[in-house]
Amino acid sequence: MAEAGAIVSGDELAATARRAEAMGYSVLLLTDHLIEQLAPIPAMTAIAGATSRLRVGTFVLNNELRHPAVLAQDLATIDVLSGGRLEVGIGAGWNKPEFDHLGLAFEPVPARVARLVEAVAILKGCFGDGPFSYRGEHYRITDYDAQPKPVQQPHPPLLIGGGGRRTLELAAREADIVGLAPRVLAGERTDPRSITFAAAAEKIDWVRAAAGDRFDRLEFNVYPSSSPIIITDHARAEAAKIRDRLLARTGYELTEDEILGSPHVFIGSVDGLVAKFQDLRERLGISSFMTGRIDELAPIVERLVGT
Numbered sequence: 001m002a003e004a005g006a007i008v009s010g011d012e013l014a015a016t017a018r019r020a021e022a023m024g025y026s027v028l029l030l031t032d033h034l035i036e037q038l039a040p041i042p043a044m045t046a047i048a049g050a051t052s053r054l055r056v057g058t059f060v061l062n063n064e065l066r067h068p069a070v071l072a073q074d075l076a077t078i079d080v081l082s083g084g085r086l087e088v089g090i091g092a093g094w095n096k097p098e099f100d101h102l103g104l105a106f107e108p109v110p111a112r113v114a115r116l117v118e119a120v121a122i123l124k125g126c127f128g129d130g131p132f133s134y135r136g137e138h139y140r141i142t143d144y145d146a147q148p149k150p151v152q153q154p155h156p157p158l159l160i161g162g163g164g165r166r167t168l169e170l171a172a173r174e175a176d177i178v179g180l181a182p183r184v185l186a187g188e189r190t191d192p193r194s195i196t197f198a199a200a201a202e203k204i205d206w207v208r209a210a211a212g213d214r215f216d217r218l219e220f221n222v223y224p225s226s227s228p229i230i231i232t233d234h235a236r237a238e239a240a241k242i243r244d245r246l247l248a249r250t251g252y253e254l255t256e257d258e259i260l261g262s263p264h265v266f267i268g269s270v271d272g273l274v275a276k277f278q279d280l281r282e283r284l285g286i287s288s289f290m291t292g293r294i295d296e297l298a299p300i301v302e303r304l305v306g307t
Helices: 010-023 040-050 068-081 096-102 109-127 165-174 197-217 235-250 256-260 270-284 295-304
Strands: 027-030 055-058 086-091 132-135 140-144 158-162 177-180 219-222 286-289
Touching: 010 027, 010 040, 010 295, 027 040, 027 086, 040 055, 040 068, 068 086, 068 109, 086 109, 086 177, 109 132, 109 140, 109 158, 109 165, 158 165, 165 177, 165 197, 177 197, 197 219, 197 270, 235 256, 270 286, 270 295
Parallel strands: 027 055, 055 086, 086 158, 158 177, 177 219, 219 286
Antiparallel strands: 132 140
């Protein structure tokens, strides 16, 4: 997985998408923030039109910004136009300043997650055959037959991620791709204790318990946190810098080994990072990695494509 987020022209976005496709990336993802970036829905349409195999997706849509039935029509349209290449990442929204700018209430996590639960049910209802009705606390749908229907049935792959048990259990029940994220402390600071290998294993255990028979069909995703991906022959020195930054910001200290072993930290040589991706797949079952940068990681992607 790679990410595209800057404000660029249509020609530049298309060129980036075609380059990612040629390198062997499976999905090009768009974030969903009210900052300096292209809006994800039209940008995904442009990417799909410029490529033939590359999948397009979001990481992740803020459920608080759109009615789920309206969003469903947009997403199904992209799936139709792309020939079934859409992946849908959706979350409860976390960036309070965006809510403040728009005058939207930034409610506590349980309220936002409750709306997300209902939105996921509505998305699936819209994507399904025939009319459906839904009556929840936050949304009500009456005898609605959403159009168009997506090419991928019963629906495009759905990604839900989080660092807390409540959201991960929702993902276990409803998602196809489970995103493992760090927990966030007050002030939007990453909790260092939640980025370790042991913490990821615990989160997967939560998912396993909640997923039941679905577990073996789930895909797990991780992304870099606390540091961008760094290709270097001096991994321990870079890990020491991260350790010191985390200690200064949060008061919690990790060892260099904990940082280098983290599923959310990717620092090392090309050979070392290839081995780490493979190790996370073998030991934790993580097979989906969001890399962020495209060109710099080409040697790693080339080694991993098809493995």
